[in-house]
Amino acid sequence: MTATSREVVERILRAGREQDTETFVRLFAPDGYVEWPYRPAGIPGRVEGRDQIRTFLTAQANGLVKFDEYRDTVIHETTDPQVVIVEYEAHGTVIPTGAPLHQTIIAVLRIKEGLVVSYRDYLNPLVLAETLESARSQGF
Template sequence: MTITSREIVERMLRAGRELDIETFLGLMAPDGYLEWPFRPPGVPARVQGHTEIRRHLTGAARAFIRFDEYRDVVVHETIDPEVIIVEYEAHGTVVTTGAPFQQMVIAVFRVRNGQILSYRDYINPLPLVEALPDMTSPARAGA
């Protein structure tokens, strides 16, 4: 049975929310990348390849926000069978303070031969800046 691009993306979202790094990496192409076109200072624009993605997920992703659930998930399949667009509201907790966190997300995936080539995460950086003010400090921003 052939798995669809939509199913790959749904698995990726679940793996990301659950911090299942091995499943996440297994869904990524070896040279695939995660990209954040809109981000606060100190957050990389792109991480590419399994080694960089693993480092990012085990470090920064665990240290800032823990996502508990995604609400109002809408998956858009496009004319291009490789491209899937997902809209959702992420709800979680700020790891350092325990404060609640929520953010609207639009993500664009490119899937080919059962692997994710690119995952562009169009997040609103303002909730991150508000929740994690030390991210924009001069010491952190220069990191």
């Protein structure tokens, strides 16, 4: 039985928070993509395909940010059963500095046949830009 769109979103959020790259990637269609419409310099606008997603996430896993928990998660199912919108507060740590990080995220996912075909991540680019700048200014 194919998972519902909501179940897929719950699994992808858990895999992302736990930095479980393989589970995260397996939840994507072979040609699925992650997209960041708003992002600071140095972050790609789109990563497409399982191999590229895996490569990107592996490079990021021990890099800049480790999210410890997601709070106030709200999953909105839409009139289109393939589209789910999720809102959450991501709390974590800036790895190079140990500073706390709080990020507000809204994501729009399209799921087809139990796999993510698109994941548009509308994170707050100002928080990430400030984090990157702080790490650079501290020599990281």
